[in-house]
Amino acid sequence: MISDMRRNVLTAALAALTLLCAGFFGHPARAEIEVDVNRGDVQPLPIAVPAMSGGQIGAQIAQVITSNLESSGLFRPIDPNAFIERDLNVTIQPRFPDWKAINAQALINGAVVDEGGRLRVDFRLWDVFSEQQLLGLQFTASPENWRRIAHKISDAVYERLTGEKGYFDTRVAFVAESGTRTKRVTRLAIMDQDGANPTYLTDGGFIVMTPRFSPTSQELTYTELRPEGSSIYLLNLETARREKLGQFGGMTFSPRFSPDGSRVAFSAERGGNSDIFVMNLHSRGSSRLTADPAIDTSPSFSPDGNQIVFNSDRGGSPQLYIMGADGASPRRISFGQGRYTTPVWSPTGEFIAFTKQVGGAFHIGVMRPDGSGERILTTSYLDEGPTWAPNGRVLMFFRETSGGAPRLWTVDVTGRILRPSARQGSGSDPAWSPLLN
Amino acid sequence: MAITSFSTKDGLKITAAALAVLALAACQTNRKPTLSPTAPTPTAPTVPAPPNPTTPPPVSLGPIPGSTQDFVINVGDRVYFDFDSFDIRADAQPILEAQAGWLQRYSGVQIRIEGNADERGTREYNLALGARRANSVRDFLVSRGVSAARISTASYGKEQPIDGGTSEEAYQRNRNAHTALTAGAR
Numbered sequence: 001m002i003s004d005m006r007r008n009v010l011t012a013a014l015a016a017l018t019l020l021c022a023g024f025f026g027h028p029a030r031a032e033i034e035v036d037v038n039r040g041d042v043q044p045l046p047i048a049v050p051a052m053s054g055g056q057i058g059a060q061i062a063q064v065i066t067s068n069l070e071s072s073g074l075f076r077p078i079d080p081n082a083f084i085e086r087d088l089n090v091t092i093q094p095r096f097p098d099w100k101a102i103n104a105q106a107l108i109n110g111a112v113v114d115e116g117g118r119l120r121v122d123f124r125l126w127d128v129f130s131e132q133q134l135l136g137l138q139f140t141a142s143p144e145n146w147r148r149i150a151h152k153i154s155d156a157v158y159e160r161l162t163g164e165k166g167y168f169d170t171r172v173a174f175v176a177e178s179g180t181r182t183k184r185v186t187r188l189a190i191m192d193q194d195g196a197n198p199t200y201l202t203d204g205g206f207i208v209m210t211p212r213f214s215p216t217s218q219e220l221t222y223t224e225l226r227p228e229g230s231s232i233y234l235l236n237l238e239t240a241r242r243e244k245l246g247q248f249g250g251m252t253f254s255p256r257f258s259p260d261g262s263r264v265a266f267s268a269e270r271g272g273n274s275d276i277f278v279m280n281l282h283s284r285g286s287s288r289l290t291a292d293p294a295i296d297t298s299p300s301f302s303p304d305g306n307q308i309v310f311n312s313d314r315g316g317s318p319q320l321y322i323m324g325a326d327g328a329s330p331r332r333i334s335f336g337q338g339r340y341t342t343p344v345w346s347p348t349g350e351f352i353a354f355t356k357q358v359g360g361a362f363h364i365g366v367m368r369p370d371g372s373g374e375r376i377l378t379t380s381y382l383d384e385g386p387t388w389a390p391n392g393r394v395l396m397f398f399r400e401t402s403g404g405a406p407r408l409w410t411v412d413v414t415g416r417i418l419r420p421s422a423r424q425g426s427g428s429d430p431a432w433s434p435l436l437n
Numbered sequence: 438m439a440i441t442s443f444s445t446k447d448g449l450k451i452t453a454a455a456l457a458v459l460a461l462a463a464c465q466t467n468r469k470p471t472l473s474p475t476a477p478t479p480t481a482p483t484v485p486a487p488p489n490p491t492t493p494p495p496v497s498l499g500p501i502p503g504s505t506q507d508f509v510i511n512v513g514d515r516v517y518f519d520f521d522s523f524d525i526r527a528d529a530q531p532i533l534e535a536q537a538g539w540l541q542r543y544s545g546v547q548i549r550i551e552g553n554a555d556e557r558g559t560r561e562y563n564l565a566l567g568a569r570r571a572n573s574v575r576d577f578l579v580s581r582g583v584s585a586a587r588i589s590t591a592s593y594g595k596e597q598p599i600d601g602g603t604s605e606e607a608y609q610r611n612r613n614a615h616t617a618l619t620a621g622a623r
Binding site for chain 1: 521523549556557558559560561562564565566568569571572573575589590591592593594596597598599600601602603
């Protein structure tokens with residue numbers, strides 16, 4: 001039992017807590033448990049996530065948290081049938097021996113309260129073996145946003161136990177595909193990171209490709225293919241306003257925002273030659289960054305916005321190059337065997353992810369920006385188009401079996417945790433949003 | 438009454454008549470072994486008489502000259518490329534020469550050259566590769582006297598394969614440049 005004093009502190013603290021507030025007892029106590037995201041051979045942490053009190057929605061929130069943590073590969077949620085203590089009360093300390101007995105190292109409990117038409121969720125994260133509370137947070141939201149509360153709790157737990165930011169309260173834009181391989185229908189779509197709430201953004205009249213999020217998450221840029229060629233567009237997700245970006249007298253494709261959202265880098269083709277340009281979204285002026293007879297495409301900014309990694313076959317086969325954001329001093333960084341395409345700089349700046357084609361197979365891989373430390377994470381008939389979760393720990397990409405429809409997959413940066421996305425149905429060209437606000 | 442009128446004598450008459458027909462048929466079969474029993478009689482020819490060579494046929498059976506069908510069937514609207522290459526191959530040259538000749542004969546026709554790539558590459562790179570292929574064909578046609586003003590180009594990358602298979606033959610078919618007649622064809 002916790003003391004009256006602790007209970008009073010707890011009540012006062014809960015009242016003061018808002019979205020993403022600090023831990024309950026001042027600075028977080030040194031946890032006995034932690035998850036090392038950098039180790040490739042880490043054993044997933046056993047965690048218990050019983051249904052929260054407060055009826056159906058409390059159970060649903062616990063389910064979403066469970067599935068989020070499980071999907072990371074870093075946690076092993078314990079089967080609720082094994083639980084000994086039932087009907088936990090969020091204001092009372094759990095019976096730790098009951099949780100030690102089933103080898104739960106961490107425990108999440110919580111309560112959902114209807115507060116005049118808004119949901120208030122109080123939750124705690126416990127270190128079972130040291131009997132310490134690691135987190136005590138409160139979230140409020142309108143009832144239809146209950147999944148986002150579950151995602152925010154998942155993010156808080158992930159961050160507390162791994163030391164890395166979470167990535168669960170995010171969305172993924174992608175291309176939903178239907179029809180046959182020679183008569184594909186593609187629609188721009190968006191879903192929650194866990195596959196929930198899929199929504200179509202275009203009607204399938206034209207082929208769409210390669211959506212990318214702005215840093216605000218409220219805007220996409222993408223490529224649309226019409227009979228006369230491809231063009232790049234901006235799409236505002238709040239207003240549904242769509243705008244073609246510029247007239248360049250040839251095809252434009254491969255757009256990607258700068259980290260501050262003020263610019264879009266892209267490829268423009270003239271006379272069969274593709275070069276990289278950058279457009280200032282305020283002035284709408286654009287400037288050329290490469291002028292090489294080779295194919296230059298797939299630009300991606302470094303997180304500080306000062307450099308761009310891109311794909312070029314100026315050396316005879318497609319390889320990765322880095323240049324200044326003004327186009328200065330391009331230099332090759334990929335030197336392995338095979339063809340390297342679709343470079344994407346990680347949000348932390350630590351890695352560049354890419355698609356690699358060698359010996360009839362496709363791979364997703366990562367390397368450091370200086371080209372060192374190349375690591376192949378996946379292998380299949382066709383793996384393509386990696387996109388980073390905002391914490392730089394997980395990649396989503398699409399995979400096609402020979403003759404099959406593309407599906408979305410995730411892999412962590414160690415390559416150990418590879419799994420299909422929860423999305424049912426086909427998808428390609430994923431783009432992971434930043435963390436939502 | 439019906440039963441009494443169906444006499445044995447009548448039956449014999451019917452049989453004799455049938456035998457006579459069979460005998461006649463057998464004689465005809467012996468004379469014209471290539472004709473089946475249901476074939477028309479020799480007085481009705483099975484094929485039309487060949488037209489008089491000095492008289493043009495009243496109706497053409499081929500595509501209308503100057504039409505898209507004429508271009509596709511008699512010239513060829515697609516040429517193929519090697520993997521990750523945009524060089525005009527030797528087997529593509531006669532087709533493109535014929536395209537240039539046809540386009541000079543039908544000078545009101547506008548074309549769009551559409552470059553395509555196989556699925557063994559990534560989307561963005563293959564869009565750029567398709568543009569190179571379209572431009573190679575464009576340059577060839579211009580070098581053979583087709584006005585550049587009549588030609589537009591586009592790339593569909595690996596997005597619109599003509600063969601959904603995953604064999605090397607399918608990949609080869611999907612590495613192509615297609616010449617589409619966009620205006621002026623009959």
